[in-house]
Amino acid sequence: MTVVEDRPATAGAPPPGRGNPLWALLRNSWRQLTSMRTALILLFLLAVAAVPGSIFPQRSVSRENVAEYFAAHPKLAPAIDRLFAFDVYASPWFAAIYLLLFTSLIGCVLPRLRDHVRALRTVPPDAPKRLDRLPQHAPGAERPEEPAAVAAEIAKTLRRRRWRTRLRETSDGWTVAAEKGYLKETGNLLFHFAMLAVLVGVGFGHWYGWHANRLLVEGADQGFCSAVTQFDESVLGPRVDASDLPDFCVRMTDFESTFQSSGVPKSFEATVEVSENGGDYRPDRFTVNDPLRLDGANINLIGQGYAPVLRYTDRYGASQTKVVPFLPGDLNMTSEGVVQFPDVNLDPATGERDPKLQMGFEGVFLPTGGTDGSATSKFPAADNPVLYIAAYRGDLGLDVGKPSSVYALNREQIADGDLKKISGERPYVLRPGEKWTLDDGSTLEFAGIRRFATISIRHDPTQFLMLIGAVLGLAGLMLSLFTHRRRVWFRVVPAENGSAIEAGGLPRTDYPGFGDEFAALTRHIKEGTP
Structure with a gap:
């Protein structure tokens, strides 16, 4: 006779939402969007989408060039204008790629950050029973000290070398487990967070930034003030009004330049007088690589x-x-x-x-x-x-x-x-x-x-954020490239003359130099030398 065991009605029920096709579609779409492969594809698409911005003149840079293009190509220009060819960076398709890339990066980084924090809090696993099956293995060597003292010394040596170490007592002796190289994943995460910072900086810089150009002639009668009507060209961000511009006036009193014998400019420097917020004029200077900074705006010298x-x-x-x-x-x-x-x-x-x-x-x-x-x-x-x-x-x-x-x-x-x-x-x-x-x-x-002098006036409120993102991205890339995950184990058991030591090592990533590092580490530990 078969006995049927009573079970709760929900014991074999599928997880919530699994039977819902719409929920399954959304879940699978989210997984695809937040995969690293999708992030790389979107990054490539963003680079490709920016190409038309360098081929066709942009209204945000020069409306005169766009008008000249319309006059030179009366049939082609209206057609490509409907595809936002002259407003590439403000087009819906460019914004869609940008937002999808931002979402994908967040979906990639946050789970990896959670797993990384969990891994950092997890102690290194115990030594496997067969160390001789690992890629790196050092057979037993004897030392005259007691097993507990030898194991403690090994753990101390590894900690001094910045290994995450765990000392365990077993039925037949002691084991020391150590791992190193978690900075590789830290570098990966740092690089991705830096990319997010750059994306945020580009977006907010476009919204709240502005730039203008001005041809500034030498002489007190040829100066200008920070007003849209006094710029030769100006582009204000969507969140910036003309009244938001800083209050300053500039007039150039002298311009010095030197040239090489071939005619290539060697240096040029502008001497100006500056007034801020209606105050008195004060003298100042700026060159090509040393802009004039006025109330959040940088004035760069770009021509003469x-x-x-x-x-x-x-x-x-x-x-x-x-x-x-x-x-x-x-x-x-x-x-x-x-x-x-x-x-x-x-x-x-x-x-x-x-x-x-x-x-x-x-x-x-x-x-x-x-x-x-x-x-x-x-x-x-x-x-x-x-x-x-x-x-x-x-x-x-x-x-x-x-x-x-x-x-x-x-x-x-x-x-x-x-x-x-x-x-x-x-x-x-x-x-x-x-x-x-x-x-x-x-x-x-x-x-x-x-x-x-031809000058460019630019205000970017996220300039510092972009700098921090670039520095952190470079640092994260270096950590990711030059750090390697690896683990080593030592088993110390009693022997006739003291203790017997056996070691094994396992590289978690491709690391050609791990064999030399493991040999040097085990040699010093077995010999008891620093």
Whole structure:
């Protein structure tokens, strides 16, 4: 007869949720997302997703370049714009990869951290019965001391060598178990936490950071203050308003630069006067690798150039002076630029201005002109400054409301005949202090030269966090690469002349040098030497 034993109704029931297909799908999806393989795939996808940001111009960097791309590719640009090609880092698909990677890393790191803490609190396991089956084995050797004293000395020696040690008494003697190399997993976890810190820093830096560019010309009349309207380009984070910008003003009083014989810049330094929060101006300096730090914003020096000072006197004797930066085009600072005088030739009798009498000048500036007459600079320093310039008269096209470049004349106006060249085929040559008299009696004077610096202003509230993440990531990587998990066991049993010692070792990771380390360790312990 078969006896059926009574059991609780829930004894054979499946765990909660196991019979639910939706719960099983969510559980399996979470396991796949938080696996190390998925994290590596997402990291690779994040790198691939950033590639279009370096191929196509980005609106967050330069809206002018995006507009030029639309003008050059009228059919392609609207199509790729729908895929956020010009806003890669603010696109939904980039944010999705970013958040999935962040979630995956958290899901990978937290269970491993829990297991690592549990492993650190666990004592080393006892010695196996057959030490001779381990990869490293040292057969028995005798010492004259008692087994308890020998085992205690072995444990002390291993602790001195920073092994986690456990001394146990057995029925036939003593065993000493030791393990080392848990810093390898500590380094792995440290590296992953550093990656999380970097991801957090990038996200919050994008939200609460801002950056701007400014071309700063030498002179007290050419300074600027921290306002969006006074920046040449500016990008504010989604959580930053124009009123959140720090209050400071900067004006450059001097700019010094030195060059190698090949024309490569050796050093350049800007001397400025700075006012913060409406206070008095104070002198300061900054160079390429030593930015100017103002109220959480770093001002970096990223470029240099020359700004000719041109004075135009119209046919009625009224003068206007402009300091115009010319943009360098080669290593020797051959620079091109445009100066426009739309408000000249105002008739004093009627007080009216004829738009057909506006003046524009287009030229090439050479810091060091040669004797061959070519419009190419021979050296970037202003050793022999020369200005090749051409004059245009007519409607500059500035009153139509269309945006235009400040470094080139409006080619449409020239093509339509509204802006005509009046200087002939060959440009006029001017040196500092010289004047050029035009056909209507007006003059253009090359009054001097000023230096300008291209500066980048950046505020990143998570900069320190990014630095800490980079340092910790490097430290964790070094620990992970150069630390190895291994275990050793010693069995000490009574012998005729004292104690017999047998040792075994097991590397937990690939460690080619473990055999030499084990041999040296057992030799010192068996001989009783330090």
